[in-house]
Amino acid sequence: MKRHLLSAADLTHDDAVLVLDTARELAAVSTREVKKLPTLRGRTVVNLFFEDSTRTRISFEAAAKRLSADVINFSAKGSSVSKGESLKDTAMTLQAMGADGVVIRHGASGAPHRLANSGWIEAAVVNAGDGTHEHPTQALLDAFTMREHLAGGEGDLAGRRVTIVGDVLHSRVARSNVLLLHTLGAHVTLVAPPTLLPVGVETWPCEVSYDLDAPLPDSDAVMMLRVQRERMGAAFFPSEREYSRRYGLDSRRAGMLPGHAIVMHPGPMNRGMEITAEVADGSRSVIVEQVTNGVSIRMAVLYLLLGGRS
Amino acid sequence: MPTRVLDQSDITRALSRIAHEILEREKGADNLVLLGIPSRGVPLAHRIAERIAAIEPGTAPPVGSLDITMFRDDLRLRPARALERTDVPAGGIDGRTVVLVDDVLFSGRSVRAALDALSELGRPRAVRLAVLIDRGHREFPIRADYVGKNVPTSLRESVQVRVAEIDGTDEVIIGEDA
Numbered sequence: 271m272k273r274h275l276l277s278a279a280d281l282t283h284d285d286a287v288l289v290l291d292t293a294r295e296l297a298a299v300s301t302r303e304v305k306k307l308p309t310l311r312g313r314t315v316v317n318l319f320f321e322d323s324t325r326t327r328i329s330f331e332a333a334a335k336r337l338s339a340d341v342i343n344f345s346a347k348g349s350s351v352s353k354g355e356s357l358k359d360t361a362m363t364l365q366a367m368g369a370d371g372v373v374i375r376h377g378a379s380g381a382p383h384r385l386a387n388s389g390w391i392e393a394a395v396v397n398a399g400d401g402t403h404e405h406p407t408q409a410l411l412d413a414f415t416m417r418e419h420l421a422g423g424e425g426d427l428a429g430r431r432v433t434i435v436g437d438v439l440h441s442r443v444a445r446s447n448v449l450l451l452h453t454l455g456a457h458v459t460l461v462a463p464p465t466l467l468p469v470g471v472e473t474w475p476c477e478v479s480y481d482l483d484a485p486l487p488d489s490d491a492v493m494m495l496r497v498q499r500e501r502m503g504a505a506f507f508p509s510e511r512e513y514s515r516r517y518g519l520d521s522r523r524a525g526m527l528p529g530h531a532i533v534m535h536p537g538p539m540n541r542g543m544e545i546t547a548e549v550a551d552g553s554r555s556v557i558v559e560q561v562t563n564g565v566s567i568r569m570a571v572l573y574l575l576l577g578g579r580s
Numbered sequence: 581m582p583t584r585v586l587d588q589s590d591i592t593r594a595l596s597r598i599a600h601e602i603l604e605r606e607k608g609a610d611n612l613v614l615l616g617i618p619s620r621g622v623p624l625a626h627r628i629a630e631r632i633a634a635i636e637p638g639t640a641p642p643v644g645s646l647d648i649t650m651f652r653d654d655l656r657l658r659p660a661r662a663l664e665r666t667d668v669p670a671g672g673i674d675g676r677t678v679v680l681v682d683d684v685l686f687s688g689r690s691v692r693a694a695l696d697a698l699s700e701l702g703r704p705r706a707v708r709l710a711v712l713i714d715r716g717h718r719e720f721p722i723r724a725d726y727v728g729k730n731v732p733t734s735l736r737e738s739v740q741v742r743v744a745e746i747d748g749t750d751e752v753i754i755g756e757d758a
Binding site: 271288291292295296298302303304306307308309573574575576577578579 | 660702
């Protein structure tokens with residue numbers, strides 16, 4: 271494995287399977303009476319969050335604490351960043367404090383890469399979401415959830431068909447998922463209105479469709495993406511009603527899925543927009559499991575990056 | 581040059597004797613749990629449990645595995661390693677006599693890690709240690725309760741236990757470390 275986890279593309283097939291296998295063993299820890307391992311005792315993990323995110327931050331925090339690491343939470347609001355401090359100066363502060371691992375969420379695509387590769391710090395860097403670029407631990411927890419349901423929890427996802435629907439343009443989750451699922455041998459179809467597909471999507475290792483009904487009967491998993499209202503300065507579709515009619519997952523569409531198929535959503539959901547409440551709370555939905563698996567995956571990543579000799 | 585110190589029938593006899601000794605000293609199999617330390621401790625634990633069940637019909641001591649990777653004291657000296665299975669039998673270990681099973685007892689560091697790992701799982705009434713080979717050179721105040729064979733070695737030698745379940749053959753080899 272590489273020293274940092276910046277992109278889902280950093281993971282080879284064997285690396286990805288190793289992370290998933292490690293997470294599977296670590297999942298058992300969360301069911302024990304003592305939910306703690308001594309492995310990262312004496313190591314410091316800094317959660318460096320320049321963007322709001324409750325679930326990812328607490329997921330990383332829980333993961334680091336279960337491995338006995340010391341956790342420092344740093345959010346940009348109320349910090350010296352709001353006084354105009356640069357990423358470099360923040361990084362040098364972390365270095366001076368002896369951080370062994372930095373988990374970074376940043377609004378600018380590429381910020382984790384800059385942090386990892388500019389020689390400012392020695393810590394291992396984990397990308398917890400950068401702009402519209404990548405969110406590799408989300409892709410790993412999604413792959414883990416799929417593997418548990420579709421592949422008996424072992425090996426890779428060879429031959430499985432995954433449909434990812436919605437706002438691909440603004441989605442770091444979609445990009446990381448396409449890269450990782452491709453590495454694991456799955457076949458991915460992106461479904462979105464043309465306005466919500468990024469430039470160059472034809473170079474991604476996946477298929478693209480504008481019609482949601484077509485791929486559903488062959489899908490083993492369908493992942494609904496959040497319509498990111500906060501990133502939508504311009505109009506990308508005529509109305510929310512039209513969007514949810516053409517690209518929303520309702521009971522009729524969920525009924526077209528094969529019996530074993532699962533419904534996923536990285537959260538937070540806009541109920542009634544990209545997914546109806548009925549489907550989100552239905553028997554195929556694994557949305558709550560995704561959150562649980564997130565802690566195991568992040569434990570695995572922190573262990574593999576920080577647990578051994580650096 | 582490599583020397584074979586135990587062959588298949590030697591291993592079978594040693595494990596049978598250990599099974600007898602466990603039954604004798606623990607006064608039956610009622611409260612036993614056998615936990616193998618991966619990878620080769622696990623099949624050895626299963627075999628000892630089978631012997632115990634054969635000696636005292638009607639008993640079937642539960643068998644599990646205990647991964648010690650996260651508890652090792654040399655984690656920082658090597659790149660992060662893949663984890664092995666931890667499998668605790670349904671009845672748990674609280675109040676029971678746990679017999680840890682490993683292939684080779686050397687420095688004692690693995691056993692120390694296993695004792696730490698155990699304490700996260702519960703509170704056994706007692707913990708015993710069974711090993712197929714005791715090669716000496718302890719670095720911790722740890723000894724085995726049940727030993728298949730004591731094999732005096734030099735520090736430059738390596739001891740390899742092979743079991744049919746993993747390696748396709750049963751034997752113990754001593755070689756010169758390259």
